[in-house]
Amino acid sequence: MITRRSAALAALAVAAATLTAPSAHAADASGTSEPTAATSITRNEVLARTKFWFDRQVPYSQARTYPDPQGKRYRTDSSGYVSMALNLPAPGRNTQGLADPAITKKITKAELQIGDLLLNRSKHVVIFAGWANAAKTRYWTYEQTPPRVKNRTVPYPYFAGNGKFEPYRYRYIK
Template sequence: MVVVAAVSAALGVVTPAAALPAGHLPHRQAVPGDGPDTPQGAEAPLHGPDSGSARPGGVLTPRTTRNAIIKRAKSWVTAKVPYSMGRYWTDGYRQDCSGYVSMAWGLNSNQWTGSLAKYGVKIKKSQLQPGDMLLFHNTANPQNGSHVVIFGGWTDSAHTHYKVYEQTPPHTRSQTTPYPYWSNAGKYVPYRYKGLATGSAGAEASGGKTSPEFPGADSFGLGAVNAYVTELGRMLMARGAAPYYPKGPGPAWSEADRRATEAFQRAQGWDDTEADGLPGPRTWDLLTSGRGRDIAPDATEPASHGVSGYPGKGYFRPGQSNDYVTRLGVQLTRKGFGRFYGDGPGPRWGEADRQAVTAFQRDQGWRGGAADGSVGPETWRRLFL
């Protein structure tokens, strides 16, 4: 081992195994049906496509965009790059999980799970956007479970599943994955690349315009402030939603954005479940591509139905989590219907909310379908009288 290491050093070649301390050959624990364990190599320079010569490292964190990160991640998925901890793909990156993320982020070197964190900043789950990474590095025993993936966007409104881009045997893949991962669920940490070209709100700095790629459900809804919201409003106005924006669209999510989105969704013939006023991949795709039906001039009726503060039914459905649900629960508790909340009202719509609303409706003398636990404008009006 000493002789091999000495020869390698003399030749200027750093092998993945020699670059790590003894016993530090990290790998990810496999999950059922997921194939064998996936060990990874160590920090190493980029390698030429046809030789083992390294290229200069250059800037520590080269500038890039979310769109560029996802485009690079998809390139390996398309090519079905075989997994290997010791081989390098034609772009110079090692064919393991950490080499893959190094490639997607556009780093000038191959990193491993023990070093990738220094290229990013920790973020919260609520801040995740396509191009960020989820990292698990087992510092106590790097051989046990370490893995890293690229976050591709939420696939459900409850943020329980997301689209993953990862390098794992037998080759690079992308699929819907439970958050944060199949195994070691409590140990993955979200990171955002330090070299990301961003504006003040965290969206891509590309002349004020966003990528056609769906930025993820977390970019929209209560509390969201970013360039994607502005771009959404602009696209909706071009499709007939101008009456909803008397002052024009802006970066802060508003009731105007929700109502305009719902109107566009209903123009496509979608039912209440699909027309929830929150843009998903289907809505975004129709808007960015110019496809689908425009909003009819007579379809711009406010979703509030003239009831002050009422946001529309879309905010009170299974899987929805927002401040309106909390406000509803607090008001129901004040009205004497708090017995349904074991731990008090919260932002996520649940069975307790439905039962409390049903009890309130029955108290109004409503029966049958009129007392179904659904929060319509009249229920809201009476509740906040």
């Protein structure tokens, strides 16, 4: 027979174990919390996720959030959009956090594939959606920029006067 005292002790033991158990997440420099195990994603999945917001013409905001296909809410700025597309934890990393070597790696222009990123660490990030010309001087992009998500061609690496954009690849893309 279980007494009140043994039931209370059991509940206290469960609570103590929960409070002292190691976290399944680790805080990073961007102030977000990342899972300790990376989530892999295919290039087709990235593209499908980008189109989810594009089809809904999600407005740009650094203060608001919008759900992904599973209902997780991400910031509706450029880095939140890219975080959503890569299925990173909500509400998403900032541009500096997306450049974290644990998450992405720098690549060359010649290595760019659909689902890769062009990133200005202090300003903006876009999703590479393919070359727009044979000379590889323009490319298709999905990006979250005022007033809303856009799919357009831009000059490589990005419009003049916007700082240094470099190609990156999510480490867990297939």
